[in-house]
Amino acid sequence: MKTEPDVFSFDDLVKAKKRTTPWEGVRNYQARNFMRDHMKVGHQVLVYHSSCEVPGIVGLGEVAREAYPDKSALDPNSEYYDEKAVKDPSRWVHVDVKGTARLTKPLSLAELREIKGLEAMLVLRRGMRLSIQPVTDAEAKIILKLGKPAAL
């Protein structure tokens, strides 16, 4: 799951109440569908920092709650407000994510590109903007091994 650290960083997640946050603001159907249809409680999440000095995977989390309506879409004062969601609150949904571990060896995008076995990762694909992407078990295994996660 990508996040811009200037907006919401992995540290912010760690500092959040119960280290858990509603993953608000996703306004892309593919990403929404992925949360809604595939992310179940307990599923592991890789947290990726984008649009920052060193983009890359910095931490781990887990799905703490299955998809439910994103209330930021209903708040006219939110930058994520969507008037179309007022009539249809299930238009935008999100899961809750709980931070579980920090990578003591964060894996930058540049490093990820060099790691054997990760060649097919979507995040490495040119022009890949999807903010929530599936990761295979094999890929996750490699990342967990190299990233040396420290439980929170």
Add this chain to the structure above:
DNA sequence: GCCAACGTTGGC
């Protein structure tokens, strides 16, 4: 700040 790549919108 640039710009390629992509998603969305809206006229037809």
Add this chain to the structure above:
DNA sequence: GCCAACGTTGGC
């Protein structure tokens, strides 16, 4: 339903 125009993402 097509597709041009536009807006956004995100690495560099």
